[in-house]
Amino acid sequence: MDEFIRLRLRAFRYAFSGWWYVIRTQRNAWIHAIVSVLTILVCIVLRLPARDWAVIILTIALVWISEFLNTALEAVVDLAMPIHHPLARVGKDVGAAAVLISAITAVLVGIFILGPALWVKIAPVFMR
Numbered sequence: 001m002d003e004f005i006r007l008r009l010r011a012f013r014y015a016f017s018g019w020w021y022v023i024r025t026q027r028n029a030w031i032h033a034i035v036s037v038l039t040i041l042v043c044i045v046l047r048l049p050a051r052d053w054a055v056i057i058l059t060i061a062l063v064w065i066s067e068f069l070n071t072a073l074e075a076v077v078d079l080a081m082p083i084h085h086p087l088a089r090v091g092k093d094v095g096a097a098a099v100l101i102s103a104i105t106a107v108l109v110g111i112f113i114l115g116p117a118l119w120v121k122i123a124p125v126f127m128r
């Protein structure tokens, strides 16, 4: 049992070290981190219902996961093909496209879920 817990803790350490690598090396990750924290703060202020929270959390996770996979892909491509190669370009461009799609999705989810709730809070200020 001790061995099981030790191995699980080690797996967590590896995962957090991967997360830290992404934060240290990817400029996008800083934008994801700031937007994730701001979005969660806005959700708290707006007292969103549980289902909206679930969608927002899934969307934040989608953006982080695509950034993680893209960074992993970039590392593997650089390892396998340090010189320029058309297939290396395809691998990196497709990974970048996954990050772009997840970011566009996150903006749309933000508009659809946070937009109306924010408007209800902000509209009275303009109606005065």
Ligand SMILES: Nc1ncnc2c1ncn2[C@@H]1O[C@H](COP(=O)(O)OP(=O)(O)OP(=O)(O)O)[C@@H](O)[C@H]1O
Pocket: 026, 027, 028, 074, 081, 082, 083, 084, 085, 086, 088, 089, 092, 093, 096
């Ligand atoms: N080995 C390679 N062979 C061919 N094209 C490559 C190669 N490495 C990079 N590229 C091209 O250059 C682009 C940028 O690659 P790079 O490794 O600099 O990623 P990046 O855009 O800096 O990623 P990030 O900013 O997220 O770290 C790729 O999307 C790809 O089109």
